[in-house]
Amino acid sequence: MNPANPHDWLLKADRDLGLATHASQHTPEYPDLICYHCQQAAEKYLKSLVIHHGLLLRRTHDLEDLLDVLSPLQPTIVELFYEKARIINDYGVQIRYPDPMGDPSDADVLEALEAAEFFREFAFSIIVKP
Numbered sequence: 001m002n003p004a005n006p007h008d009w010l011l012k013a014d015r016d017l018g019l020a021t022h023a024s025q026h027t028p029e030y031p032d033l034i035c036y037h038c039q040q041a042a043e044k045y046l047k048s049l050v051i052h053h054g055l056l057l058r059r060t061h062d063l064e065d066l067l068d069v070l071s072p073l074q075p076t077i078v079e080l081f082y083e084k085a086r087i088i089n090d091y092g093v094q095i096r097y098p099d100p101m102g103d104p105s106d107a108d109v110l111e112a113l114e115a116a117e118f119f120r121e122f123a124f125s126i127i128v129k130p
Contacts (some may be wrong), residue, residue, distance in 0.1 A: 006127050013044030013123070017116050024109055024111075032095050038112035039063070039091035041086075045116075045123035046070065052127050061092035074126070081122075084115040089122040118129040 001008040020037035023030055039061075046066040050057050053073050059064065063085035071077040091112060095104075104112070 003057075004051060006048040008128060009048035009051060010123060013041045013048065013120065015111075016044060017120060020113060020116065025114060027127050028106070028109070031106070031109045032091075034109050035088065035104045035112040036058035036089040036095050036118040039088040039095075042088055042119040043092060043118040045119040048123050048127060049074070063092075064090050076122075084118050085114045088112050 001012070003009075005033060016037045020041065021130045023034045023037070028034075034123075042063055043066070044079055045060060047057055049070055052064065053070070055069060055073075059067075064082055067077055067081055088111075091104075
């Protein structure tokens with residue numbers, strides 16, 4: 001795989017989302033990992049767009065930062081994108097460690113899957129174009 005190829009980023013993102021979807025159907029007792037892979041998928045979808053636009057890819061797990069980088073080139077990025085990012089942003093780092101608040105709920109898992117799919121559709125509409 002080539003890290004300079006946006007299609008390779010899409011493939012890696014699809015694998016994260018595919019794993020999250022599979023786990024939600026077959027091992028729902030791992031909601032933390034499902035949500036983690038949703039965040040990872042969204043992060044890679046956004047990074048595929050950074051690469052697609054020829055921008056310098058910085059090391060970050062923050063989806064809002066990635067949206068800030070992309071928004072000057074993608075006028076369709078509106079507040080809804082930031083709302084979706086906030087749903088899953090914390091799952092990229094904090095979810096990997098024990099949390100006194102416990103695991104994400106079933107509703108959180110569904111929301112995370114929907115957010116990841118939202119970013120998938122966005123990236124594919126620009127890079128792959130139906």
